Amino acid sequence: MIEIRNIQKSFGDRIILSDISAVMESGKCNLIIGTSGSGKTVLTKCIVGLFEPDKGDILYNGENMLEMQTEELALLRQKIGMLFQGNALFDSMTVEQNVLFPLDMFTSLSYSDKKKRVDEVLNRVNLEGVNRKYPSEISGGMKKRVGLARSIVLNPRFLFCDEPNSGLDPQTSLVIDKLIKEITTEYNITTIVVTHDMNSVMEIGDHIVYLHQGHKQWEGSNKDIIFSKDELLNKFIFASEFLQDAKQMRMMESNKKK
Numbered sequence: 001m002i003e004i005r006n007i008q009k010s011f012g013d014r015i016i017l018s019d020i021s022a023v024m025e026s027g028k029c030n031l032i033i034g035t036s037g038s039g040k041t042v043l044t045k046c047i048v049g050l051f052e053p054d055k056g057d058i059l060y061n062g063e064n065m066l067e068m069q070t071e072e073l074a075l076l077r078q079k080i081g082m083l084f085q086g087n088a089l090f091d092s093m094t095v096e097q098n099v100l101f102p103l104d105m106f107t108s109l110s111y112s113d114k115k116k117r118v119d120e121v122l123n124r125v126n127l128e129g130v131n132r133k134y135p136s137e138i139s140g141g142m143k144k145r146v147g148l149a150r151s152i153v154l155n156p157r158f159l160f161c162d163e164p165n166s167g168l169d170p171q172t173s174l175v176i177d178k179l180i181k182e183i184t185t186e187y188n189i190t191t192i193v194v195t196h197d198m199n200s201v202m203e204i205g206d207h208i209v210y211l212h213q214g215h216k217q218w219e220g221s222n223k224d225i226i227f228s229k230d231e232l233l234n235k236f237i238f239a240s241e242f243l244q245d246a247k248q249m250r251m252m253e254s255n256k257k258k
């Protein structure tokens with residue numbers, strides 16, 4: 001579980017984040033959404049320790065990251081998996097070498113055990129037979145799955161995914177979303193996803209934090225969103241007429257069932 005309490009962050013005299021509190025539970029996909037410039041990246045960087053907030057607390061399973069000593073921080077970092085927007089794969093390394101990399105860096109496992117673990121995670125993301133291929137030889141969706149395999153190879157307790165669907169077609173996006181959701185539940189990981197993708201919001205949004213101009217404007221689940229009366233959220237989520245119609249229909253269906 002990650003708990004953030006009263007986070008404030010400014011750059012110079014410009015306040016970017018104001019008084020943001022939220023609880024991100026384990027085994028859940030916690031989504032951070034909001035328009036461009038609303039503070040999603042700054043908040044995420046505060047949570048992973050890349051930015052220091054001016055005020056507030058960031059608790060990882062009850063331990064305040066902002067009070068941790070160097071050694072404790074290093075241990076925490078090994079429990080955090082990251083799936084980057086651009087995948088951040090090493091182009092000169094094969095798929096297998098890319099996924100092996102964190103194991104080489106942070107474990108003293110034998111080569112055969114490392115290899116076994118790499119095969120396990122590649123298998124988990126449904127990627128077989130591509131171990132010896134280079135990133136340039138596989139599709140965007142496959143690269144994303146390699147990135148996901150690498151982000152879970154050290155068995156993280158916390159997983160951060162930055163725009164996991166950017167640049168992917170809707171069908172491939174769904175595959176990636178489903179994998180993130182399954183992995184989160186199966187390994188009871190606390191997953192935080194920064195996204196603009198409304199399909200993801202509806203598919204995997206167990207818990208959604210909607211930021212508006214650096215404030216937490218709304219919080220709830222993908223089921224609550226349909227019934228939300230928050231005007232800013234509705235404007236953001238149901239920007240298109242098609243989605244507004246879909247919302248009306250789902251509300252009508254839900255009212256009929258009651």
Ligand SMILES: Nc1ncnc2c1ncn2[C@@H]1O[C@H](COP(=O)(O)OP(=O)(O)OP(=O)(O)O)[C@@H](O)[C@H]1O
Binds near residue numbers: 011037041
């Ligand atoms: N290092 C920095 N120094 C100064 N201002 C920054 C810095 N990083 C971000 N900002 C400002 O903080 C605000 C929030 O930026 P942030 O990148 O968090 O938005 P975002 O919601 O992630 O947007 P996007 O969806 O476009 O990625 C922006 O106005 C941005 O200019």
